[in-house]
Amino acid sequence: MAxxxxxxxxxxxxxxxxxxxxxxxxxxxxTTLLAGTAGSAKxxxxxxxxxxxxxxxxxxxxxxxxxxxxxxxxxxxLSFGWDIAAWExxxxxxxxxxxxxxxxxVVVVGxxxxxxxxxxxxxxxxxxxxSRVAMDSLxxxxxxxxxxxxVRRELxxxxxxxxxxGVTALMTAERTQEYGDIARYGVEEFVADNVIILRNALEExxxxxxxxILKFRGTQHQKGQFSFTVRPDDGITIxxxxxxxxxxxxxxxxxxxxxxxxxxxxxxxFFRDSIVLVSGATGTGKxxxxxxxxxxxxxxxxxxxxxxxxxxxxxxxxNANGWGVDFDAMEQDGRMRVVCAYPETASLExxxxxxxxxxxxxxxxxxxxxxxxxxxRIATNKTFREFVIGLTSYIKHQxxxxxxxxxxxxxxxxxxxxDTHISTLTDSIILLRYxxxxxxxxxxxxxLKMRGSMHDKDIREFTxxxxxxxxxxxxxxxxxxxSGNLLHVPxxxxxxxxxxxxxxx
Amino acid sequence: xxxxxxxxxxxxxxxxxxxxVANLRQLCARHLNGQCRVTIIDVLEQPEEAExxxxxxxxxxxxVHPPPVQRIIGDLSxxxxxxxxLGLSW
Numbered sequence: 001m002a003x004x005x006x007x008x009x010x011x012x013x014x015x016x017x018x019x020x021x022x023x024x025x026x027x028x029x030x031t032t033l034l035a036g037t038a039g040s041a042k043x044x045x046x047x048x049x050x051x052x053x054x055x056x057x058x059x060x061x062x063x064x065x066x067x068x069x070x071x072x073x074x075x076x077x078l079s080f081g082w083d084i085a086a087w088e089x090x091x092x093x094x095x096x097x098x099x100x101x102x103x104x105x106v107v108v109v110g111x112x113x114x115x116x117x118x119x120x121x122x123x124x125x126x127x128x129x130x131s132r133v134a135m136d137s138l139x140x141x142x143x144x145x146x147x148x149x150x151v152r153r154e155l156x157x158x159x160x161x162x163x164x165x166g167v168t169a170l171m172t173a174e175r176t177q178e179y180g181d182i183a184r185y186g187v188e189e190f191v192a193d194n195v196i197i198l199r200n201a202l203e204e205x206x207x208x209x210x211x212x213i214l215k216f217r218g219t220q221h222q223k224g225q226f227s228f229t230v231r232p233d234d235g236i237t238i239x240x241x242x243x244x245x246x247x248x249x250x251x252x253x254x255x256x257x258x259x260x261x262x263x264x265x266x267x268x269x270f271f272r273d274s275i276v277l278v279s280g281a282t283g284t285g286k287x288x289x290x291x292x293x294x295x296x297x298x299x300x301x302x303x304x305x306x307x308x309x310x311x312x313x314x315x316x317x318x319n320a321n322g323w324g325v326d327f328d329a330m331e332q333d334g335r336m337r338v339v340c341a342y343p344e345t346a347s348l349e350x351x352x353x354x355x356x357x358x359x360x361x362x363x364x365x366x367x368x369x370x371x372x373x374x375x376x377r378i379a380t381n382k383t384f385r386e387f388v389i390g391l392t393s394y395i396k397h398q399x400x401x402x403x404x405x406x407x408x409x410x411x412x413x414x415x416x417x418x419d420t421h422i423s424t425l426t427d428s429i430i431l432l433r434y435x436x437x438x439x440x441x442x443x444x445x446x447x448l449k450m451r452g453s454m455h456d457k458d459i460r461e462f463t464x465x466x467x468x469x470x471x472x473x474x475x476x477x478x479x480x481x482x483s484g485n486l487l488h489v490p491x492x493x494x495x496x497x498x499x500x501x502x503x504x505x
Numbered sequence: 506x507x508x509x510x511x512x513x514x515x516x517x518x519x520x521x522x523x524x525x526v527a528n529l530r531q532l533c534a535r536h537l538n539g540q541c542r543v544t545i546i547d548v549l550e551q552p553e554e555a556e557x558x559x560x561x562x563x564x565x566x567x568x569v570h571p572p573p574v575q576r577i578i579g580d581l582s583x584x585x586x587x588x589x590x591l592g593l594s595w
Binding site: 096097098099101106107108109110111112113114115116117118119120122123124141144145154 | 514516517519521524525528548549552553555556559560561562563564565575576577578579580581582583586587590
């Protein structure tokens, strides 16, 4: 016989991001355990699993609640704009209320089983024609009964019963710590085939929500933890960073940097779908380069989008005016948009989602972020790295030209965290540096790297005036600009060194 | 009126259901002088009843009258314990 082993069929959940990291959804017709600590958004995940089924696939669902009353659940999710009661009236959602009786203690005398619960679930599934079932949360049912082993056995029968019904089910369970046993009460023993873990870990004083598919028996999924965010308007969104494939196209069409002299240094401009990193200390002219990049796009009838995380609109517009660029007129014209936000107003995950939605809506030809490093301070190193990877791969997929700025921590030389994370992801790097010369601060610029193109290797001096940036001659008699350890070399020595190289060659 | 009103929820005509029914009859005959009104509800036939009474495990005995309402889960195999829990202490 040939290979008859078949991959387990999957059910697309309709949850954004999850279908990507799970390679197509939950194992169809099976029960998956969803484990997480208190506050890890288990109930919300379970609720959204049913809602996505109703809204996106016309698949009705049954919600079995062991903990909160149906009334509490209806009320809690109303704030997300989800009206469960309406779906109940339309026969697309049914509750099975297995929450504890409010006052009485449960007395157990003799043998019992969960046949009644199974009968109720079956009745609910049949009455709405459900193909999805969510059960939340198992801890509450264990706390009602003393005999944990008995409850475990009975729940095992419930999961087998659901398999017979052919429903795709999600069962939530509590964990006591972020890294440790899968769940309390040994729940995993009876739903061991498929396990998802939600985490809400505290890392460097910052909360980071992640989802990890621990195992799916007989089918593939992405490994590792993926960040997700809970937003007030649409609930959980999973951000699949490393699930993104490297399949962006690459073009050799050039587009202007907004500055003719810089275009010349880059061998005729930036590539149309490349990412350029501009790195420099504060005040070296990064915002100016961003401004010229935007203005150059608008001049060529391109749609230009600017995300600014350091300055307010007023400051940006005033500065641009000082360099002869009228952002106001460009925005009114419709070809430019400026989005200003203070980094601390949202989590990095939320910023990323917001940026993606603005990019998707505005459909720009070029995007600038000033500065990317301002976003460093609101997240851990790890989260920031994932953010940068997610952002760059998204932008590359859009096939737009992008310019990111990064502020180096020291005035002379140096490298920022942003530089470390992004330098290999970018196609070009431009360094802006202060150059101290005889009691005067001058500015220097060099194109450090440009993939797929010849470029000027000089470190050139540039000046800034009311009409923008002007790139001039290379610094000839100074060495050590990039490292910040400047050394002035007298012209005579310079000549001698150069002739030495010529002789050697 | 000293009549006791019970509801007994069972799931199907299983051996366990029969044990519970027999035990309840014994309780009524021996300890309550037959002053009992018992309704047996099969969850498989009346799932709505199970839903509105939030029955999770069966067999489950509900003492409806006299108040307070009490619930006992299990096949009632220990009548002494059932009596103690229902406050029938004679």
